[in-house]
Amino acid sequence: MRGRMEREMHDEMAAHIAQATERFMARGMSERDARFAARREFGQLGAVQDDAREARGGQWLDSLAADLKYAFRYFARTPLTTITIVLTLALGIGFSSATFSVINGILTRPAPGVPDDPALVKIRGISNARPYARRLSYPELSAYAGLTDKFASVVGWVTSGVVVDLGDKDLGVLRARAHFVTPNYFGTLGIRLAAGRGFDQSRFDDRFPPELTAIVSDAFASEQFGGARGAVGKQVKVNDVAVTIVGVGPPHFNGPVQSGEPRTLWLPLSSWQPVARVSDEIFANPNAESFEALARLRRNVTLAEALPAVRVVAARADAEARAQTERTSTGTADVVRLRGLMEVTGRYDDELGPGVAAFTAIALLILLVCTTTVNSLLVGAAVARRYEIGVRLALGASRRRVVRQLLTEIAILALAGGALGMWAFGALTRLVEVAKDGFDVSPNWATTGFTVLYAVLTATLCGLSPALHATRVGLSDVLKDRPGGTAGRSRLQRTFVVAQVAIAQPLMVILAAVISSVVSGIEPTRNATLRERLLVAEFDTYVGFNSKAPDRMPGLVRRLADLPGVAAVLPVGLGQGRISLELPSSRSSGDHEVPPGRSSAVVFDVPPGYFRAVEAPIVRGREFVASDTTLSVTPVVIAESLAVALFRSSDPIGRRLFRVSPYDERPAEVEVVGVVRMEHETNTLDYESDLAPVFVPFRRREGPCLTTCILGTKLLIRTTGPAEPLMPTVMAVAREEARMVPLIRMRTLAQGDRLRRSSRLEATAVVAGCGVVALILASIGLYAMVSVAVGQRRREIGIRLALGAHARQVVRMFFRSGLRVTLLGLALGLPLSVVGLLAILTQIDDLPRDSVPAVAALVTLAVVGVASLASWLPARRAAGVDPMAALRSE
Amino acid sequence: MPPKSASLLQGTLDLIVLQLLRAEPTNGYELAQRIQAISRDVLNINAGSLYPALYRLEARDLIRAEWEESKTGRRVKVYSVTAAGRKQLAEQRDEWTRFAGALSAILKVT
Secondary structure (H helix, E strand, C coil): CHHHHHHHHHHHHHHHHHHHHHHHHHCCCCHHHHHHHHHHHHCCHHHHHHHHHHHHCCCHHHHHHHHHHHHHHHHHHCHHHHHHHHHHHHHHHHHHHHHHHHHHHHHCCCCCCCCCCCCEEEEEEEECCCCEEECECHHHHHHHHCCCCCEEEEEEEEEEEEEEECCCCCCCEEEEEEEEECCCHHHHHCCCCCEECCCCCCCCCCCCCCCCEEEECHHHHHHHHCCHHHHCCCEEEECCEEEEEEEECCCCCCCCCCCCCCCEEEEEHHHHHHHHCCCHHHHCCCCCCCEEEEEEECCCCCHHHHHHHHHHHHHHHHHHHHHCCCCCCCEEEEEEECCCCCCCCCHHHHHHHHHHHHHHHHHHHHHHHHHHHHHHHHHHHHHHCHHHHHHHHHCCCCHHHHHHHHHHHHHHHHHHHHHHHHHHHHHHHHHCHHHHCCCCCCCCHHHHHHHHHHHHHHHHHHHHHHHHHHHHCCHHHHHCCCCCCHHHHHHHHHHHHHHHHHHHHHHHHHHHHHHHHHHHHCCCCCCHHHHHCEEEEEECCCCCCCCCCCCCHHHHHHHHHCCCCEEEEEEECCCCEEEEEECCCCCCCCCCCCCCCEEEEEEEEECCCHHHHCCCCEEEECCCCHHHHHCCCEEEEEEHHHHHHHHCCCCCCCCEEEEECCCCCCCEEEEEEEEECCCCCCCCCCCCCCCEEEEEECCCCCCCCCCCCCCCEEEEEEECCCCHHHHHHHHHHHHHHCCCCCEEEEEEHHHHHHHHHHHHHHHHHHHHHHHHHHHHHHHHHHHHHHHHHHHHCHHHHHHHHHCCCCHHHHHHHHHHHHHHHHHHHHHHHHHHHHHHHHHHHHHCCCCCCCHHHHHHHHHHHHHHHHHHHHHHHHHHHHHCCCHHHHHHCC | CCCEHHHCCHHHHHHHHHHHHHHCCECHHHHHHHHHHHCCCCCECCHHHHHHHHHHHHHCCCEEEEEEECCCCCEEEEEEECHHHHHHHHHHHHHHHHHHHHHHHHHHCC
């Protein structure tokens, strides 16, 4: 039908012109002249047809098709520019979408597999002492469950490590995380199992008799039974108690709160006593804080309405608890929307916050650099197309039509860039570690939409503006290539390039600082031989009920020590974390120098013979002996650097110090009995901190472990030759001697070093990649700018060359203009760089401060170098201009 | 030189077209000639204004078109006014008459 309408319009207007021709012929004109006059009287046929079509309406589809065809023809003519624009947009959109989605996934979404339901809330216990998260007692949990006017249902659970025996002799036992849940758990969360059925028990307070069933995670089922279906009905032993698997959780689901532990089981709370061997009184004891809780709000009840009720319950429970104990600190509770990350305050926030901020800043900067590059290219392209636009206008296209055409092109580029970017984003997020930990990092369509919109808008504004201007300037000026207004557009492009360089510079400085800090952490180990002969095996001696079973470790140590090739086997602690050491008083009347008041350190508990095994010499005093564990004042052996920091030149042996830990409420007194020379990376076991070590005598923990005992036993095995070949033998002996004690991890110190090094290198590579990309984009913009300038000023170049200028001089002229822009951008970017660097310095502890000026200088040189190249290459083209051709082209 | 017809308001052109087509259905060329003749060269409507107006009115079902053979044997598209068009014309004529009367009264003031 559209074809028919077009034909009719064509025929109608042809008839009009024919009739007018007849009229002119009747006046005496020749046929040729008459037709000419008729056409002139009619006006621009194309334009009239365009307007007529528009008036008819419903033409937008045809126009769009025409615009698209024209656009693709244009892209085919300028492939390099087109591809660059699309890739750049893709990079900007993909990277920033990925970053925002990852951040969004970590911070704001629920844990994977959990429905994003606003009615699901977490009831968090808060200890006012630190403040820190605390768990809830069963009486308190029941009290929350009693708030039936606020909550439709309340769920509680206890988490503990368990030993799972699948009956496979070769496999040994596995460590897993078990959640003992109130039976309304899955129903409240609104989770459908992937296979099997739920528990028989269903009510919150169903506790008798014990139901020995389990629901396993999908990852566990896949790992051990080949899939969800294979797991249902299997009998396993959990802490040596026979349990039947009745169901499998949905994929990726590991609990309502992010845990990262793939081997998870859920058992009904009624099985907690038999499986974990806890005593009965735990359910009645208001001070036994073992539970976590979540709830589903009643319809029409908001969080704000539920909070006061929760607080009241918490206060009552706290009062009751304190009445039965000497605890001085108070506790309370709050209720928040259920999210993957639920820490109240403390370490998690501290660690994530700066990282998130840094990543967001980098993503925004990259987006900015990308869009300014694209805009600069578009401006250049539009300026270069002035001639084409002028011709189109001369041929009768309306301004609106031309503008619409340009808009279509920009939209196509933006959409192509966006699509490619999303694909890249998918690839990127698959690489990211975070996705493996089970965070939900699927695209956040809100941020993607925003970034695409932002890219399209800015691209439109900047690609359009010069085009609009071109359509306004007098056609003859455009066609004769007179300057007429292009100076303004070139200025715009120049501004963009300056902006790009200004933005790229702090980005690169920050990235270079990060790189240098990472690289500085990669030092070759000086004593590789030693570290090949130190094997560390970690056992979980507390999981399940191992803490109540006879201790298998001493027997294991004896048998391992008897193995050929083994020089010593030493149980060591897992470390006690960061502390500060303080002198009893900062001022000591007898000393000439006042020693500094305190030093930070990291504590390790080690047995006698340790320092010998790791070849760390005791330079003063003595090392530990067996009786040290019985002393009333804990003896410590401190690193030489600490001794110097605390005591300067005076003898530290026999001196007392206060050890202050963030977890204890009171400082403890310790006495220095020895000073050891520890070389970081040589003698030390694999820990990350740069703080000096302090050693205390290793003490095996006694007594039951009620709740989440994640402590284990580390065995340090010193071998005479390389330790790696002995690993299978060690594993076999361990499985025989301590069947129920899972081996968590075993590796030589050298293997640990290699792992750390490679992960740092990976991080460096990623970060370096970003920096390189930013620099490339900025230089593309610069290249485009100089290219366009050369193209625009061909006539001027021709004249100069014709008047006797050397080609070299012309090239220098353009090269200098490019360099000027670069230097201006660098100067403008300097304050940003300084700010960025200062921010980084506060975040990265181990940035070698001396290298900062060198880093900054290197980055500046790199930017100037690349920019010079980007300016020089197109400038060279100016030398190739043939003066005669340039002058003749008018 | 006659004033350019581009200065005519779009609505006035619609009124002119409807009126003349009501008086006698005709094709676009003839319509333009007629406007020029009746207005004694005061109004000179070019094709760029006329045809969009015709197509617009046709899209709104105020006029309809049919292909016919002219007196000279040429195939032309002849426009005529529909019932809706006649109604619209009547309304616009009243409006214009009121406006012209008001303007006339104002111009008489000294």
